[in-house]
Amino acid sequence: MSSKYNVDEQGMYGRFGGAWIPEMLQPNIDNLKNVYLDIINTEEFQKEYLELLKDYVGRPTPLYYAKRLSEKYNTHVYLKREDLNHTGAHKINNTIGQILVARKMGKKRIIAETGAGQHGVATATVCALMGLKCVVYMGALDIERQAPNVARMKMLGAEVKAATSGNQTLKDATNEALRDWICNPEDTFYIIGSVVGPHPYPDMVARFQSIISKEIKVQFKEKTGSEYPDYVVACVGGGSNAAGTFYHFLDDEQVKLVAVEASGLGINSGETAATIALGDVGIIHGSKTFLMQDEDGQIVEPYSISAGLDYPGIGPQHAHLKDTDRAIFLDATDQEALDFALEITRLEGIIPAMESAHAFVVLTKLNIAPNQSVVITMSGRGDKDMSTYMKRFNL
Amino acid sequence: MNRIQQLFQNKKDILSIYFTAGYPNLGDTVPVLESLEEAGVGIVEIGIPFSDPLADGPTIQHSGQTALKNGMSLKVLFEQLSDVRKKVKMPLVLMGYINNVHKYGIEAFAKKCGEVGIDGVILPDLPFQEYLNHYKETFDKHSVSNIFLITPQTPDKRIKLIDENTNGFIYMVSSAAVTGAKTGISDEQLAYFDRVKKLNLKNPVLIGFGISDKASYQETCKYADGAIIGSAFVKLLAQPGDLNTNITTFVKNILES
Numbered sequence: 001m002s003s004k005y006n007v008d009e010q011g012m013y014g015r016f017g018g019a020w021i022p023e024m025l026q027p028n029i030d031n032l033k034n035v036y037l038d039i040i041n042t043e044e045f046q047k048e049y050l051e052l053l054k055d056y057v058g059r060p061t062p063l064y065y066a067k068r069l070s071e072k073y074n075t076h077v078y079l080k081r082e083d084l085n086h087t088g089a090h091k092i093n094n095t096i097g098q099i100l101v102a103r104k105m106g107k108k109r110i111i112a113e114t115g116a117g118q119h120g121v122a123t124a125t126v127c128a129l130m131g132l133k134c135v136v137y138m139g140a141l142d143i144e145r146q147a148p149n150v151a152r153m154k155m156l157g158a159e160v161k162a163a164t165s166g167n168q169t170l171k172d173a174t175n176e177a178l179r180d181w182i183c184n185p186e187d188t189f190y191i192i193g194s195v196v197g198p199h200p201y202p203d204m205v206a207r208f209q210s211i212i213s214k215e216i217k218v219q220f221k222e223k224t225g226s227e228y229p230d231y232v233v234a235c236v237g238g239g240s241n242a243a244g245t246f247y248h249f250l251d252d253e254q255v256k257l258v259a260v261e262a263s264g265l266g267i268n269s270g271e272t273a274a275t276i277a278l279g280d281v282g283i284i285h286g287s288k289t290f291l292m293q294d295e296d297g298q299i300v301e302p303y304s305i306s307a308g309l310d311y312p313g314i315g316p317q318h319a320h321l322k323d324t325d326r327a328i329f330l331d332a333t334d335q336e337a338l339d340f341a342l343e344i345t346r347l348e349g350i351i352p353a354m355e356s357a358h359a360f361v362v363l364t365k366l367n368i369a370p371n372q373s374v375v376i377t378m379s380g381r382g383d384k385d386m387s388t389y390m391k392r393f394n395l
Numbered sequence: 396m397n398r399i400q401q402l403f404q405n406k407k408d409i410l411s412i413y414f415t416a417g418y419p420n421l422g423d424t425v426p427v428l429e430s431l432e433e434a435g436v437g438i439v440e441i442g443i444p445f446s447d448p449l450a451d452g453p454t455i456q457h458s459g460q461t462a463l464k465n466g467m468s469l470k471v472l473f474e475q476l477s478d479v480r481k482k483v484k485m486p487l488v489l490m491g492y493i494n495n496v497h498k499y500g501i502e503a504f505a506k507k508c509g510e511v512g513i514d515g516v517i518l519p520d521l522p523f524q525e526y527l528n529h530y531k532e533t534f535d536k537h538s539v540s541n542i543f544l545i546t547p548q549t550p551d552k553r554i555k556l557i558d559e560n561t562n563g564f565i566y567m568v569s570s571a572a573v574t575g576a577k578t579g580i581s582d583e584q585l586a587y588f589d590r591v592k593k594l595n596l597k598n599p600v601l602i603g604f605g606i607s608d609k610a611s612y613q614e615t616c617k618y619a620d621g622a623i624i625g626s627a628f629v630k631l632l633a634q635p636g637d638l639n640t641n642i643t644t645f646v647k648n649i650l651e652s
Contacts, residue, residue, distance in 0.1 A: 021520055
């Protein structure tokens, strides 16, 4: 679909995006750019992709009316249950799509980066499904913090390689994955986990995640009889679940799009990942976007309690949505997200992922009228965060 | 004619050295340049350290992190280089990632390069088309050459386009690799060197990545106008002993025939 909020032919979203990559990656990126739409738009691809989403991932995911949460906040709250996907988050919508592209391009080896391990697990899963070799780069510190997901990836047959540069987290894992791709340009496909990186990745990943808003549109009408919710809301780190949640609403200007960043210990604490609030324009991982950097242009290490939002940049489309005022950007601290995680669990019997819990601050930070409706994407489930919850809630 | 063009007109088998500014100590940048010139190096790439150097292997990554800890920044580097033209005559090139330059400001950066006597700039993650559309005019105005990378996967047509639109040298990446990753030269690489040689480019060509010693330097010089040594030299800088003596020994060993 064409939209002034989507990518243009030069790979730009307004003044953001592009492909800022060393020459060593140019042929790979050019190649992908030339074929991805042709591959994705074939009937054969769509059939296989949608079949896998239905039978393997378990889509469509429900749009659930959260009755008690609605009562508490005196409005109508709907949850898009991406947490019910196979592997526990929205990430697999994208990895299924990308692995089918990789296979069509004849690639034999898959690489990926991961922070908390959700995208790594989703990638290792589809590699097992397709019988392709899988290498996942993960920050050495994250490997230590996320032992269960590391074990899942290994059980699925993936090789987990430690990124030991920088702060040894997601940003460094992404650098390592890009270095691997530079060294293995012929046989390797890089499955990026978010709407970041050089063009065409942000667009390709958004397309694969757009299934989220496609379903919301149909389900919301079925449930309420009305065409549009007043708000659609998602948390944003790199921003893939937000991109998918917004996609089919971009041109419906009466629908307010809300993205919630992680502000860690607070916007001005120095320990934060609130890129839109604090960042300015620069180039990170091949894309021009907002990013957190110092006055010398060194990228600042981000912090958030949620590893999935712990990224110093943001997808270029989100930067453009900020520029054009199409989306509202909010932020939630660690503590606000923790409070909501517990409240959602107690009111609805759903333990959310730490990331997803951030999105719910929309209920307190915006004045939403009693007769209005809010769709919040529950991007993942909380299993992976149980050690954090145990510690913080004394369980 | 700029200093880079003059160099290639007068000399063959150019030895080019890359090192990271502010490494191993913050104040070493200019002393290293002086030692390199004295030892007979033709052209030097001064690395601008960046927090996320995705085209670099562990050696240069580490040197960059150390330099940043030492307090290096573009601002400090330009201060250090403010009277460098009183000290060395050889062509000097800055090499770094686009984000630092973008943050500094393209116009301000190009102007400063011109003022202190920097002859060229290598920004591997500046897309060539972006350069033509938005950067070339600014750098041309300040007489700073932009140098671009080519790899074994770069099509001939693109190599020619780069050659036509630049006027320093072509940085020929020897193989699919990050810096410091491989040593030795394969038949496949020789075929690639040969392919590029037959294009009869107007710019001189220097081969870099994986060149570490006298043998690989001499071998690559057969196919190009010279070679660039980076990681092997950066490793040397970390060695104990007198910096000047170490540098002189390293360079003389490579250059003596």
